[in-house]
Every structure is written in C-alpha cells, then in structure tokens.
Amino acid sequence: MKNSAELRKTWNETKEKLKKKFAKLTDNDLLFVEGKQDDVVDKLQVKLGKSKEEILKIISTL
Numbered sequence: 001m002k003n004s005a006e007l008r009k010t011w012n013e014t015k016e017k018l019k020k021k022f023a024k025l026t027d028n029d030l031l032f033v034e035g036k037q038d039d040v041v042d043k044l045q046v047k048l049g050k051s052k053e054e055i056l057k058i059i060s061t062l
Contacts, residue, residue: 007037017062022048 007014015030029043044055 008032014059014062018044018059021058021062 011032015027015032018030019025025044025047029047030040032040041052041055044050045052048055050058
C-alpha cells in the first residue's frame with residue numbers, strides 16, 4: 001500500500017474508484033483520517049468480507 005502521505009494525496013481519486021468497483025461502499029466507509037489508515041482498511045474488511053491482504057491489494061492496484 002502507498003505510504004500515508006501518498007495515499008492522502010490520491011485518496012479522493014482512490015475513493016471514487018472503490019465506490020465504482022463496490023457500489024455498496026459509502027463516503028462514511030471511505031473516510032480517511034490522517035494516522036488512522038488502518039481504520040479504513042478495517043471498515044472495508046467488514047463491509048466487503050475480505051481479508052486485510054485482499055483489501056490492501058485492491059487499493060494498491062487502483
């Protein structure tokens with residue numbers, strides 16, 4: 001996964017791609033707070049029923 005600074009710069013674009021790929025995701029699910037990157041991953045794991053590794057792979061390939 002991109003480091004926190006890189007992810008923050010591109011998060012809006014990444015968020016939109018995730019919402020297109022997974023229609024059930026909401027803005028609240030994808031709320032990125034600096035220093036709490038793991039919270040987003042945790043929310044996505046629960047919402048999508050995927051492992052942490054799967055979520056990180058999805059984000060890194062967008």
